[in-house]
Amino acid sequence: MEVINGLLHGFAVALEPFNLFWCFIGVLLGTLIGILPGLGPAATIAMLLPLTFQMNPTSAVIMLAGIYYGAKYGGSTTAILLNVPGESASVVTCLDGYQMAKQGRAGPALGIAAISSFIAGTVGVVLLMLVAPPLSKFALSFSSPEYFALMSLGLAMVVLLAGKSLVKALLAMLVGLWIASMGIDLFSDASRFTFGQTHMLDGVDFVVVAIGVFALGEVLGNMESRQHAQVLPVPKGLRNLLPTWADLKACRFAFLNGSLIGFVIGVLPGAGSTIASFISYGIEKAVSKHPEKFGTGVPEGVAAPEGANNSETGGALVPLLTLGIPGSSTTAILLAAFVLWGLKPGPLMITDNPDLFWGLVASMYVGNVMLLILNLPLVPVFAQLLRVPVYALYPMIFGISIVGVYSVSGSLFDTWMLAVFGLLGYAMRRLDYPSAPLILGLVLGDGMERALRQSLMMSSGDLSILVSRPISAVMLFLAVLILVLPMFRKANAWRVKALEEQS
Amino acid sequence: MEESLYKRGDVISGAVLTGLGVFIVSEARGWDYFTVDGPGPGFFPMWYGIAMIAMSLVLVVSGLRQAAGPERVNWREVGNALMTWAAFSVCVALLKVLGFLLAFGLLTLFVVAVMYRRPLPVAFAVAAANVAGFYILFPLALNLELPVGIFGF
Numbered sequence: 146m147e148v149i150n151g152l153l154h155g156f157a158v159a160l161e162p163f164n165l166f167w168c169f170i171g172v173l174l175g176t177l178i179g180i181l182p183g184l185g186p187a188a189t190i191a192m193l194l195p196l197t198f199q200m201n202p203t204s205a206v207i208m209l210a211g212i213y214y215g216a217k218y219g220g221s222t223t224a225i226l227l228n229v230p231g232e233s234a235s236v237v238t239c240l241d242g243y244q245m246a247k248q249g250r251a252g253p254a255l256g257i258a259a260i261s262s263f264i265a266g267t268v269g270v271v272l273l274m275l276v277a278p279p280l281s282k283f284a285l286s287f288s289s290p291e292y293f294a295l296m297s298l299g300l301a302m303v304v305l306l307a308g309k310s311l312v313k314a315l316l317a318m319l320v321g322l323w324i325a326s327m328g329i330d331l332f333s334d335a336s337r338f339t340f341g342q343t344h345m346l347d348g349v350d351f352v353v354v355a356i357g358v359f360a361l362g363e364v365l366g367n368m369e370s371r372q373h374a375q376v377l378p379v380p381k382g383l384r385n386l387l388p389t390w391a392d393l394k395a396c397r398f399a400f401l402n403g404s405l406i407g408f409v410i411g412v413l414p415g416a417g418s419t420i421a422s423f424i425s426y427g428i429e430k431a432v433s434k435h436p437e438k439f440g441t442g443v444p445e446g447v448a449a450p451e452g453a454n455n456s457e458t459g460g461a462l463v464p465l466l467t468l469g470i471p472g473s474s475t476t477a478i479l480l481a482a483f484v485l486w487g488l489k490p491g492p493l494m495i496t497d498n499p500d501l502f503w504g505l506v507a508s509m510y511v512g513n514v515m516l517l518i519l520n521l522p523l524v525p526v527f528a529q530l531l532r533v534p535v536y537a538l539y540p541m542i543f544g545i546s547i548v549g550v551y552s553v554s555g556s557l558f559d560t561w562m563l564a565v566f567g568l569l570g571y572a573m574r575r576l577d578y579p580s581a582p583l584i585l586g587l588v589l590g591d592g593m594e595r596a597l598r599q600s601l602m603m604s605s606g607d608l609s610i611l612v613s614r615p616i617s618a619v620m621l622f623l624a625v626l627i628l629v630l631p632m633f634r635k636a637n638a639w640r641v642k643a644l645e646e647q648s
Numbered sequence: 649m650e651e652s653l654y655k656r657g658d659v660i661s662g663a664v665l666t667g668l669g670v671f672i673v674s675e676a677r678g679w680d681y682f683t684v685d686g687p688g689p690g691f692f693p694m695w696y697g698i699a700m701i702a703m704s705l706v707l708v709v710s711g712l713r714q715a716a717g718p719e720r721v722n723w724r725e726v727g728n729a730l731m732t733w734a735a736f737s738v739c740v741a742l743l744k745v746l747g748f749l750l751a752f753g754l755l756t757l758f759v760v761a762v763m764y765r766r767p768l769p770v771a772f773a774v775a776a777a778n779v780a781g782f783y784i785l786f787p788l789a790l791n792l793e794l795p796v797g798i799f800g801f
Contacts, residue, residue: 172747178706196790209773253710311709312703312706312707312710314702315699315703316665316700316703316707319696319699319700319703320665320668320700322692322696323672323693323696323697324701326693330679330689332685332689333679333683333688333689334679334690335679335680335688335689337675337679337689337693338672338675338693360718361733361736365729365732365733366729368728368729368732368763369722369725369726369728369729370725372726459731477697534764535764536759536760536763536764536766536774537760537774537777537778539759540752540755540756540759540760540774540775540778541778541781542760543736543739543752543755544752544755544756544778544782547739547740547743547748547752548748548786548792548794549784551793551794551795552792552793553746555793557740557743557744557795560740560743560795561740562739564733564736564737567733567736568733571729571733572661575657575726575729576657576658576661577657578661595722597687597691597692598686598687598691598692599686601686601687601691602685602686602687605686606686606687
């Protein structure tokens, strides 16, 4: 009953003309940036964040969330038409989507991607609505030690899943913690790592780091090779975009598989939509009667990963909204946005800000419908965006980055910091350091240090407080387990390799 | 000797991060580690600084032990990216003198004409369109202040 009341209240908020407008802008922008390869939702949200400061937080979060899930719809367009994933989560869609397009079935492939995204996106929101309130109630019993343990767990899972090298992911996270420590220490008034600059006393603005590492880093990486891709033709007319009845029948399990796998993976901090899409594709292939056809252009190969990719959004918002723990770089930026608006995502979020929580949930239902309407008939129009020359697009991203940073503080010093973090973002990309752990270290660092210091104040410096409380102990144990397990796996791999070489 | 990007990059970045870790720990030693109220400002940096030194040394050692791979650094690609970054930095430096619109126009001109080797008329057209678009969107439509230079815009 509580959920139904909340949802009705949410629809009252989401259907206000002003919020509908921002929801539309969000999903439209999301679709556009999803279509444009080289600019992800994290970078876009980071760039647009400063422009939302003057908005009502509910409208702003509705718009930014629209960008987040809208980009996932758009990401499939380039995967199918260009064999270039608009987002990393659309990599798997290339396998069968591009093959379908090459066989002259680009329309049905795009249609299946849109329908699957709609179904799974809606299922994801339903599950978010059902899971988030009880989880929040459970988390109300948390105190500083539990928060420290929770943040450690969140960081540990992200580090584990963030990239090829665990060591590099850990190092990126530690750099994030270092940046988070810059500025005045609120407990003691000591200034830390300010390098004698008064501009640094307030610390480094999250927006500067996020735009620098994501937007500039991405563009600089794309500037390395100055190539243009060839787009496959998109069939015109809604009829040519609709999949056949046989296609839909073949995809019925894929819709369900994508919806559930995407949500479950989304809830796990750090797993992300890329992993969700790979897993659901793998399951789809494993249970298929014709697994050998996967990769040759089967509709299920598009439906399953696209569904998982979209359902993951609902799952990823569960830890963000109920525990204040972001599971990915995009949700980390959304968390920073909440903090900048003076909101505190966590167990009290639903009770303290029902307008925002339920408004967001309801807006996601509305946004999914908008996206289906936008994506089916307008795909041929959106595909024209791929013809925008990158030499016109990239300077625009540079310009928006400068405006975004300058509009937050009005300080030219921050634009210099932007250049520094842009170079850092490029270097990380080039040297294969994942950027998500850096952002998460930065976002969680301050809260993690505060929780640790408060815990040790509570216990007069006795570290056992972190493991003597059951919830905290379990979470810390899991965090350590997650960090240690891959080392054993690696040791085992070495052992197996050595045995093979011996034999 | 042919060295892979991966190996060299790991060793160099690992060494840089070791240096950063040493810097963090040395700075943290200058602040209170523990006070009567509990952990001081040096407590947390001390621990993540030590962790950074340990992790980066692991990276350096594993980089040195790793066999050289076939991948080589494509310096032309790196050069493209770094040249763009340098142009961006010059644009930032010029913000105070020329203001955002002029500095941004010059950056666009550089990217289109030099990095993408488009004809100058195209570069000028794109730069003018970008500057006009930004002027209409930000100062006019959104009432956002942009850096102003000596020319008053």
